[in-house]
Amino acid sequence: MKIFILGSGVMGSGIGQVFAMAGHEVTLYDVREDALKKGMESIGWSLGKLASKGVNPDEVMKRISTTTNLQEAKGSSTIIEAVYEDLKVKGDALRAVSALEKDAVIGSNTSSLPITELSRYVVIPERFLGTHFFNPPVLMKLVEVIKGDLTSEETFNHTVSLMNSLGKYPLPVRKDVFGFVVNRILFRLFTSACSLLERYSPQEVDYVAMRELGMPMGLFMLLDYTGLDVNYYITKEAERRGFPFRCSVLEAMVKAGKLGRKSNLGFYDWS
Numbered sequence: 001m002k003i004f005i006l007g008s009g010v011m012g013s014g015i016g017q018v019f020a021m022a023g024h025e026v027t028l029y030d031v032r033e034d035a036l037k038k039g040m041e042s043i044g045w046s047l048g049k050l051a052s053k054g055v056n057p058d059e060v061m062k063r064i065s066t067t068t069n070l071q072e073a074k075g076s077s078t079i080i081e082a083v084y085e086d087l088k089v090k091g092d093a094l095r096a097v098s099a100l101e102k103d104a105v106i107g108s109n110t111s112s113l114p115i116t117e118l119s120r121y122v123v124i125p126e127r128f129l130g131t132h133f134f135n136p137p138v139l140m141k142l143v144e145v146i147k148g149d150l151t152s153e154e155t156f157n158h159t160v161s162l163m164n165s166l167g168k169y170p171l172p173v174r175k176d177v178f179g180f181v182v183n184r185i186l187f188r189l190f191t192s193a194c195s196l197l198e199r200y201s202p203q204e205v206d207y208v209a210m211r212e213l214g215m216p217m218g219l220f221m222l223l224d225y226t227g228l229d230v231n232y233y234i235t236k237e238a239e240r241r242g243f244p245f246r247c248s249v250l251e252a253m254v255k256a257g258k259l260g261r262k263s264n265l266g267f268y269d270w271s
């Protein structure tokens with residue numbers, strides 16, 4: 001199948017890698033060449049790690065091409081949108097790509113925007129839904145498949161099967177609520193962790209999360225890992241929609257350029 005991925009950041013490149021590893025032809029799109037280069041470097045690094053686990057990096061790489069030309073979305077059977085978490089940015093990207101290929105199923109990797117709201121931007125909302133992968137997509141089995149009010153049953157069932165065929169564990173989400181399922185839990189944990197910062201360091205809180213709660217990564221490590229700018233945007237969306245996700249330190253950190261792992265500095269020093 002021909003797969004088109006909009007956005008070559010951490011999530012877009014990782015999702016593209018997942019499809020290519022399952023044998024699909026993938027085109028990775030971004031507006032900037034340097035973003036594509038970074039995305040391909042990250043795929044190369046990940047495939048290098050997986051080489052000892054039976055993956056042939058060259059075979060997978062051969063199935064991935066890059067482009068800055070959106071017209072190349074024509075002829076794709078599946079399009080995954082993984083651009084910046086912002087309603088306008090996602091809306092513009094979805095409007096443009098959905099006008100080019102009307103037969104494709106389009107999935108958005110949004111973590112916080114309602115699928116029904118995003119579906120207003122696409123030409124055929126029946127063929128649009130949420131496909132929420134988790135970071136790092138190549139290692140995380142779970143994918144939330146979210147049905148918007150207008151998503152057809154056919155599109156929903158087809159996508160659940162497609163995720164199964166990728167070796168993923170699709171979680172069908174029929175209620176398009178803020179945070180879907182996973183982030184409704186996770187954002188509350190982040191809120192609790194952030195409220196502890198008055199008395200404890202991020203490292204102390206993470207120690208407890210990992211040692212006592214058995215999480216594979218501490219909560220502040222996870223905030224850094226998914227990006228403080230993305231999480232700051234999500235707290236704003238949460239506030240607007242009355243969902244309890246607060247983390248007051250994020251604003252100052254983002255304004256100071258501390259974006260987490262991607263900028264080498266956040267709650268942790270990743271350099």
Ligand code: CAA
Pocket residue numbers: 045046047049050111133134135136137138139140183216217222226
């Ligand atoms: N590709 C290939 N290999 C990778 C990799 C990737 N993307 N990322 C890490 N690895 C490798 C590591 O380099 C390491 O290799 P070596 O053994 O050669 O050193 C190996 O995998 C194991 O990694 P770790 O030692 O770090 O061990 P781990 O068991 O902790 O696995 C992890 C890493 C899967 C990321 C784990 O830490 C984890 O599950 N973390 C939590 C991730 C999570 O919760 N993600 C969801 C975030 S929320 C989100 O994404 C959505 C949102 O909406 C905000």
